[in-house]
Amino acid sequence: MAAMSPSERRLQKELMSLMKEPPPGVTVDGEQASQNLTLWTVHMEGVPGTLYEGEKFVLQFKFTNKYPFDSPEVTFIGSNIPVHPHVYSNGHICLSILTDDWSPALSVQSVCLSIVSMLSSCKEKKRPPDNSFYVKTCSKNPKKTKWWYHDDSV
Amino acid sequence: MAETSEAQASASGQAGASGQAGSGSGSEDEKRDERMLECNICLDTARDAVVSMCGHLFCWPCLHQWLETRPSRQVCPVCKAAISRDKVIPLYGRGNTKQEDPRNKVPPRPAGQRTEPENNSGFPGFGFGDGFHMSFGIGAFPFGVFTSTFNFGDPRPSAAPRGTAQYEEEQFLSKIFLWVAILFVLWLIFA
């Protein structure tokens, strides 16, 4: 096997442990990810007892060769984008650990758990107040957005 | 920002999960022991290991790269405590014969190379603490204006021969303009 870059080595390790011990309701498409370590698809189920019970979502992770120093680009993709005050209808997520509060000790697994807990603590299904404006004007890459983080009441 | 605490909660959740997985047979226990010596950044066994004041273990090259990534906000990747080059302790196992400080292996970063893009607030050189740029920038401005007005529409070659009356006159005029410019700058600064 060819020598792996540090970011590939780390992604490979994360992939192995995520496939072996996935958190409840989270499944990684291992075959696709091992084909291309820089693009992962993660399936997520709404947690029973929350507003998203029974719903299925798809997350996409994109990594640069600076991972884990550089945060992954994480968006919801597919036909079912969760209706949540921090999730735009184009799939972009307003979550501080994905930009300003990213740390190389975080992982795909901890990002997934944060998103699960963000969805689970939601009290009312609605889009962010600036959704239509944001979706029209934003960059394709959510990391280019200078997020102004919503308050944490949700 | 509840997100931060969520992240920490999930990070500890992850630690809990790996802890549970480690219980059982002897080889599983060994695996867990190995995990305890893993770098928190590359997830490999830490090489050139250093430990932070908050007790978190890293390879020095990994931690160094992280400190370089955000030089203005150096925090522990695991717990967000303040961290810096001088506040980590190198770890020497029995295998290390030379006991060289790993921090000396990675060259110190070049001076003055990094500035945070967020700090550019639109008008560089006009803020406080930028006094040099300010006086220089504005000071040069009237010079340019005056000299070009002075030479504008003037058909003769610019520099008159030294010693002639014309040369004297030009020297005199340029001195006047110099003083006008200095006064203008002083007025800008003190007005």
Ligand SMILES: [Zn+2]
């Ligand atoms: Zn490391």
Ligand SMILES: [Zn+2]
């Ligand atoms: Zn720490």
